[in-house]
Amino acid sequence: MTVTLAIANQKGGVGKSATAVSLGSALAKDGRRTLLVDLDPQGNATSAIGSSKELPLSVHGILIREESAAAAVTQTSVPDLWLLPSSLEMASAELELVPLMGRELRLRAALAGLQGFDVILVDCPPSLGLLTLNALVAADHVIVPVQCEYLALEGLAQLVSTIDAVRARLNPPLSIISILLTMEDRRNRLSMQVADEVTSHFPELVAHTRIPRSVRLAEAPSHGKPIDVYDPTSRASAAYAAFAHEIESRLAGRRRVATGVAS
Ligand SMILES: Nc1ncnc2c1ncn2[C@@H]1O[C@H](COP(=O)(O)OP(=O)(O)OP(=O)(O)O)[C@@H](O)[C@H]1O
Ligand SMILES: [Mg+2]
Structure with a gap:
């Protein structure tokens, strides 16, 4: 069974793409065959x-021309991590x-044709337009990264x-599986206040793991490597590994509820 997770927040620069890549790499390291979809x-x-953003096959042909998703999937340098x-x-x-x-419905139809992945992560753009809508219709669950900054709750x-x-119209099982607090700065009182405020609004959804603000994480994309490859000893790498475990156990909990097995 493949589980599809959309990483969404229409607010820009909150850590969606950093989370997609870092979580994808951490899940792959745990032996989950993971596909990262860059929407x-x-x-x-x-x-x-x-x-490269100049490959002949991409998510564009899949959405617009109904091309095969399998043909556009490419391997990454990380074992068990693939990219659309x-x-x-x-x-x-x-x-x-x-x-x-x-x-x-186009992304859902395309991803339904893929086989062999344990997890599909969809990185969404910073809007609530048709692309994000396609991700929400294709997903089982949503991860919402929230930056520990002023106006975090806005939107x-x-x-x-x-x-x-x-959920009401197109995808009844859809749910938020986790709100992830990103770019936390423990020396900054506002950052900590925002984290507390978001947690008090959504006590059950906010992940125990918080991602610290990290220069190493900000550097990693320019080297084309996920954080656990670029600097496996960094705090951000450890945080994303912990978040991957948290997602795995939340998913296992949902499966137990869905199959009626007592936990
Ligand atoms: N924990 C972190 N510590 C420091 N920098 C971070 C952290 N997470 C992300 N960044 C940096 O902050 C910027 C925004 O992050 P990212 O691109 O992941 O956000 P996004 O939500 O995907 O943005 P967009 O809405 O534009 O797609 C990037 O330069 C990224 O490298
Ligand atoms: Mg992004």
Whole structure:
């Protein structure tokens, strides 16, 4: 069984792509066959994993021309981690989707044709447009990265109501599996206050693991390597490994509930 996780927050620069790449690499290290889908026209996850945005096959052809997803999947330098890359053509995808039949369902249809992955992670763009909608329709669960900064909660209500609408109309099982606090700075009182505020709003959803603000993590994308390859001894690498374990145990808990097995 493949589980698909969308990494979404319409707020920009909150750590979605850093989380997609770092979590993907940590899950692969745990032996999960993991596919990273870069749905963002910016292609940050594609470059951060050391791949090109100029490959002939990308997520664009899959969404717009219904090309095979399997053909566009490429290996990364990390064992057990694969990539469905973004491309320069993705810049127009949001508009090109508008007149197409089943425009919200295209990613789900494409990913349903893939076999052999334990986890699919979808990195979303910073908007609630058709691309993010495709990710929410294709996903089982959503991970919401939230930056420990002023106005962190802004937009979360809108994201939650979008997820509720997708659940009601297109994807009944969809749920938020985790809110991940990112770029935490323990020496900064505001950063800690924001983390506490988000936790008090969503006590059950906020992950125990928090990702620290880390210069090494900010450097890693320019080397085309995930943090656990670029600097396995860094605090950010340890934090993403812990978050991967937390996601694995939350998923196992959901499966137990779904199959009616007492935990
Ligand atoms: N924990 C962290 N510590 C320091 N820098 C970080 C951390 N997480 C992410 N960054 C850096 O912050 C910037 C924004 O992160 P990222 O690209 O992951 O956010 P995003 O939500 O994907 O952005 P966008 O909305 O534009 O897609 C990047 O330069 C990234 O390298
Ligand atoms: Mg991003």
